[in-house]
Amino acid sequence: MKAIITPSSMLNLDLPSGFIWGASTSSYQIEGATNQDGRGASVWDTFCKMKDRIANGQSGDEACDHYHRYGEDIRLLTELGIQAYRFSIAWPRVLPHGRGAPNEKGLDFYDRLIDGLLEVGIDPCICLYHWDLPQALADLGGWTNRDSRGWFADYAMLVARRYGDRVKRWATFNEQNVSTLCGFQWGWSPPLSTELSNYYKAVHHQNLAHGTGIDVLRSLVPNASLGVIHNCQPVFAQQYDIDHQPAVELMNTHWNQIFPDPQILGVYPASCISDIEPYIMAGDLSLICRPLDWFGLNYYGPLWAKIDPSCGLGFHFGAFPEGSRHSELNWSVDPEQFKQELLYIHHRYNLPIYVTENGCGSEKEQADDNGFVQDEHRLNYLQDHAVAMAEAVHEGADVRGYYVWSLLDNFEWNAGYQSRFGIVRVDFDTQRRTPKASARWYAELIEANRDEY
Numbered sequence: 001m002k003a004i005i006t007p008s009s010m011l012n013l014d015l016p017s018g019f020i021w022g023a024s025t026s027s028y029q030i031e032g033a034t035n036q037d038g039r040g041a042s043v044w045d046t047f048c049k050m051k052d053r054i055a056n057g058q059s060g061d062e063a064c065d066h067y068h069r070y071g072e073d074i075r076l077l078t079e080l081g082i083q084a085y086r087f088s089i090a091w092p093r094v095l096p097h098g099r100g101a102p103n104e105k106g107l108d109f110y111d112r113l114i115d116g117l118l119e120v121g122i123d124p125c126i127c128l129y130h131w132d133l134p135q136a137l138a139d140l141g142g143w144t145n146r147d148s149r150g151w152f153a154d155y156a157m158l159v160a161r162r163y164g165d166r167v168k169r170w171a172t173f174n175e176q177n178v179s180t181l182c183g184f185q186w187g188w189s190p191p192l193s194t195e196l197s198n199y200y201k202a203v204h205h206q207n208l209a210h211g212t213g214i215d216v217l218r219s220l221v222p223n224a225s226l227g228v229i230h231n232c233q234p235v236f237a238q239q240y241d242i243d244h245q246p247a248v249e250l251m252n253t254h255w256n257q258i259f260p261d262p263q264i265l266g267v268y269p270a271s272c273i274s275d276i277e278p279y280i281m282a283g284d285l286s287l288i289c290r291p292l293d294w295f296g297l298n299y300y301g302p303l304w305a306k307i308d309p310s311c312g313l314g315f316h317f318g319a320f321p322e323g324s325r326h327s328e329l330n331w332s333v334d335p336e337q338f339k340q341e342l343l344y345i346h347h348r349y350n351l352p353i354y355v356t357e358n359g360c361g362s363e364k365e366q367a368d369d370n371g372f373v374q375d376e377h378r379l380n381y382l383q384d385h386a387v388a389m390a391e392a393v394h395e396g397a398d399v400r401g402y403y404v405w406s407l408l409d410n411f412e413w414n415a416g417y418q419s420r421f422g423i424v425r426v427d428f429d430t431q432r433r434t435p436k437a438s439a440r441w442y443a444e445l446i447e448a449n450r451d452e453y
């Protein structure tokens with residue numbers, strides 16, 4: 001076995017007191033048990049059954065079997081010294097039909113998880129929606145139906161009443177941009193629509209659901225700390241080609257601004273307002289723009305945009321410049337841009353920031369005979385981004401915490417199990433968990449930079 005890398009005698013990042021170190025996961029990606037204890041189907045269950053949609057025909061049916069192994073996963077968090085854990089609730093597990101009668105066994109599962117976390121002093125952060133919409137609601141039009149706002153509010157009410165006595169940190173949505181662009185424009189994920197009108201309806205209705213969800217949480221969770229999680233990245237023209245510059249503006253509007261701007265600044269970007277206007281009713285913007293306590297930033301790397309007339313919005317992901325830094329998944333990597341993005345989000349939205357996802361994927365990782373992975377590539381990525389985050393803080397960005405994506409290798413959507421993002425290796429044949437080199441490094445980073453709050 002090769003020597004285990006630890007970074008140069010532990011990095012002191014000089015972060016403000018109260019800074020928290022966490023890990024993130026999401027329900028469909030880890031829970032498994034999709035047919036157990038009364039859980040209903042989600043759009044991802046349906047989607048995974050379609051031919052050729054997911055690498056190797058895989059699905060989240062078993063995933064990390066976290067539904068049964070959550071106790072072991074809490075122990076892992078504890079062993080690594082992780083202070084906060086962000087997870088999502090599977091809406092169809094607690095409301096099998098999306099609305100109506102709740103599923104007590106599903107609700108019990110999150111009780112056990114939350115109590116287990118609190119017992120060992122780990123701060124739970126619940127995200128209400130990480131893409132697993134109940135199929136029964138999709139059958140009614142899903143996010144294209146304006147009633148979705150009410151469905152979401154009722155779901156938020158159920159879980160806020162149930163867990164709000166113990167959980168203070170809540171987010172409404174994860175990456176609305178990714179789920180609406182991939183689901184309503186690019187034909188990559190459910191509901192596989194490419195119609196522009198559906199896209200704009202889904203955007204506006206998700207914005208309404210966010211604002212209404214915040215009101216529900218605020219009224220039912222005592223001392224709540226409420227936020228929303230956005231994937232925002234700096235955007236450049238494909239390979240710095242000036243001909244693709246107009247795609248940068250489009251990508252900024254639709255990837256970076258169409259959700260956070262109305263939610264936090266109370267306005268849609270000027271570049272898309274006329275497209276979205278047909279779906280806006282009097283008073284909507286004030287329903288969407290509700291006071292928030294924090295901004296959750298998911299950052300992976302800069303985006304490169306290209307003009308693409310084949311899709312309705314006219315842009316798509318483009319190529320990064322040849323020879324520039326990238327991950328084993330060919331995602332662009334640039335820690336300096338992380339620093340710039342943190343400063344930008346700080347100045348634009350003026351909210352405390354939590355980095356709610358940051359991490360590095362691979363399709364090439366190999367475990368040794370003991371299940372151990374020497375993941376230098378991830379360790380280097382995480383270390384460089386931790387340093388960049390600290391620099392942003394020293395230059396004034398109000399960053400209060402960092403959650404690594406992800407605790408476990410898991411079901412990475414269309415890429416199935418072949419893309420691994422965990423700091424802990426999961427052997428999907430045996431469900432054995434083995435911390436990788438990056439997990440050991442992260443534990444040491446936390447140890448050197450932890451503030452007991």
Ligand code: FCB
Pocket residue numbers: 026029174175178231298357405412413421
């Ligand atoms: C983010 C998603 C998360 C995971 C990571 C790699 O966009 O929020 O579920 O897939 O990417």
